[in-house]
Amino acid sequence: MARKHIEPFVDREVPFKKMTLPGFGKGMQYKMLSIDDDTGACTMTIKFNSGYKLPPGMSYTEYEMLIMSGSIKYGDQVCNAGYYLRVPPGVAMPEMTVPRGATAFLMYNFAEPSFVESDEDHKLAMRDQLTMVDSYDDIAWMPTTQTIYPAVAPGCLLKILKYDPLTEALSFLYCMTPKFWQDNISYHDCAEEAYHIWGTSWMMQFGDLPTGGYFWRPPWINHGAFRSELGILAFGRTDSKLHNY
Ligand SMILES: [Fe+2]
Structure with a gap:
């Protein structure tokens, strides 16, 4: 994780940019907080516009996400603010919809962000490492x-x-x-x-x-x-x- 020392940085001082990487579709905006120039691993604050949709699919790298406001639906499951997700590489998530908008803290851990449409896991995916938990309500301090x-x-x-x-x-x-x-x-x-x-x-x-x-x-x-x-x-x-x- 060869990232530069970034401290302090305040994301309120910079504007969102449109996410234009292939696969992510329209209506996703980001603020880049830190990036590993060697691997593309990065940490961002994200805004999903209301009506944002992503078909079922997977990433080639692990990502972690904490929903900070609004809510995101994965299939029928509603994830409100406080939900933490750890999605291992190759694990296919259900269709994602954001009916009324949401913000999130999003980390791609070992490579640049990627999205591949798929309703099946990659054959090497480790689904038992998938975490989806309401960290505000369901874990004690x-x-x-x-x-x-x-x-x-x-x-x-x-x-x-x-x-x-x-x-x-x-x-x-x-x-x-x-x-x-x-x-x-x-x-x-x-x-x-x-x-x-x-x-x-x-x-x-x-x-x-x-x-x-x-x-x-x-x-x-x-x-x-x-x-x-x-x-x-x-x-x-x-x-x-x-x-x-
Ligand atoms: Fe410390």
């Missing part, structure tokens, strides 16, 4: 002491969405409670990425990160102290085991 060592200060809570047993990479929702603070500086040997769904937090090196704030932080970058006056809700992930030095 847990303290970081259960997953991260040394733990983050109390008041930062997690919901684990994806764990890769080979790399120990994690994708997770996290929150900071109002008046959260942590007064140490730390770094780690994994890359770290995060997006603020709501709220503002402050970091000594990079200042305030508001709603729509994003970073892609390579290994070994000092970060902290941290503070949040009113709290935040965010999505984060690492590319390998997170150890806070």
Whole structure:
């Protein structure tokens, strides 16, 4: 994941662009947050216009998506804000429809975005790795002491969405409670990425990160102290085991 250090970046400051890659059809717009120039793997904020449709189909790379507003239908299943999807490469999803519009945080993990119309999985697809979960309502917050060592200060809570047993990479929702603070500086040997769904937090090196704030932080970058006056809700992930030095 050779991406540049991008921090801080706020997607509210840039306009959406039309998605023109083949297969995605009309009515999908994106803001590019970070991209790996070698592989095309990327992270975007996405807006689906009302009436957007995508036929049944698959991608040649894994993607993860968190719906942030509106709702998306896959076949008969309605996915509202808070739904997290991890779709492995080659897994065919049912027809996608967005009757009243939606926004989402979307990551293509190992290659550039692709879409191939198909109502069958690719023969090498690992369907058992497909995740579709209402992360807001159906997963409980847990303290970081259960997953991260040394733990983050109390008041930062997690919901684990994806764990890769080979790399120990994690994708997770996290929150900071109002008046959260942590007064140490730390770094780690994994890359770290995060997006603020709501709220503002402050970091000594990079200042305030508001709603729509994003970073892609390579290994070994000092970060902290941290503070949040009113709290935040965010999505984060690492590319390998997170150890806070
Ligand atoms: Fe970190």
